[in-house]
Amino acid sequence: MRLVKAFLVVAAVALCCASSAFAESTYDKVMKAKVLRAGIMTNSIPGAFYNEKKEWVGFDVDIAEEVAKRLGVKLERVQVSDMTRISFVQQGRIDMSVANMTHKRERDKSIDFSITYFFDGQKLLVKKDSGIKDWKDIVAQNKKIASTKGTTSEVNARNKLKQLGDKNADQNVISFPDYAAAFQALKNGRVAGFTTDSTILLGYAAQASGQFELVGDFISDEPYGIGLPENDSKWRDAINFALQDMWADGTYKKIYDKWYGPDTPYYFPLTAKIEMWP
Structure with missing residues (x-):
């Protein structure tokens, strides 16, 4: 009987290890489905909101759309709030949270974050x-x-x-x-x-x-980061690389100026630089 129990324990451990080894990263899932689910706010002007035409627009919306474009997938927008943006990432209901979220050590215990993409x-x-x-x-x-x-x-x-x-x-x-x-x-x-x-x-x-x-x-x-699933480095790298490439080719600045430039009602000078890796 003891031998059988020991065998079952070993088998369970082996199965668990095998499942972990073959678990798909979020990157693999997104690329397979060709859909990126992004949690975005709807009342954070001008980060993400509904305009007079009832269009869902804003800085975070454009950032999320550009990340999806660079990954070659379609963006699926999922409405989140201050109270749901972290839990939606944890539950796998979204692949990333682009929701004016300050990267705090306390929050890092629950989810991971991209490099800082906005400074406030x-x-x-x-x-x-x-x-x-x-x-x-x-x-x-x-x-x-x-x-x-x-x-x-x-x-x-x-x-x-x-x-x-x-x-x-x-x-x-x-x-x-x-x-x-x-x-x-x-x-x-x-x-x-x-x-x-x-x-x-x-x-x-x-x-x-x-x-x-x-x-x-x-x-x-208030350094904003994109909220990401915990311990998923392949996906985190993909998001970070997309943000850095957007900065390097000027796309980030175009999006920023569209919403926070001197010709907008929300003028807020860009005072910092995205972390760039060689």
Whole structure:
């Protein structure tokens, strides 16, 4: 009996090893299906959103389309949110998440990331003539600010207020399910400020030109990475190579200027360079 059990254990281990050895990488699956499933936001202006014509457009949309083009496959867009973008990668529902996601060590425990493909930082959006010119004014006036659930911005905001001496920081940062809801809270006066990555704030401010302004210093660096399945180096390399090639031949700059250039409502100067490998 013991011999049989031992044999079964060895057989199980061998089968497991064999399955791992022959497991397809995400790259192989994508190339076989000729379809790349990308998780993309729908309310992150101008990263990814629906325009007046109900077209799904934006910087992240164009980046995802260009990556698929370079791999020679069709892009399938899958709607994700701040709350679902990581779990969708983990569950295999998408092959990559191009969703203005800051690459954090904590998140790296759950999924892998590409090289940084976008560089941003967190700021504060307020109504013009509100009397608020800095984060310190929020604390001095005991005001509330809006952020979004499940984001680094939410954590950063609370930490910033605590650093400035706000004993009610946890209550004074109100978390909303998405950017649109947070911006609406600012518009209707429920909060005095809305904080997240500055380019997202610029996108929403552009909807009501001249009524809102960014104030205060950046309180964080927000390096965006494309979220990828864990421990899948072949796929990660393919995405990284595509991004680097886009930078090298000027395609990245064209996409960037289309959405963040000086002739757009979302002007945000490019201040850093994508990591390039020889």
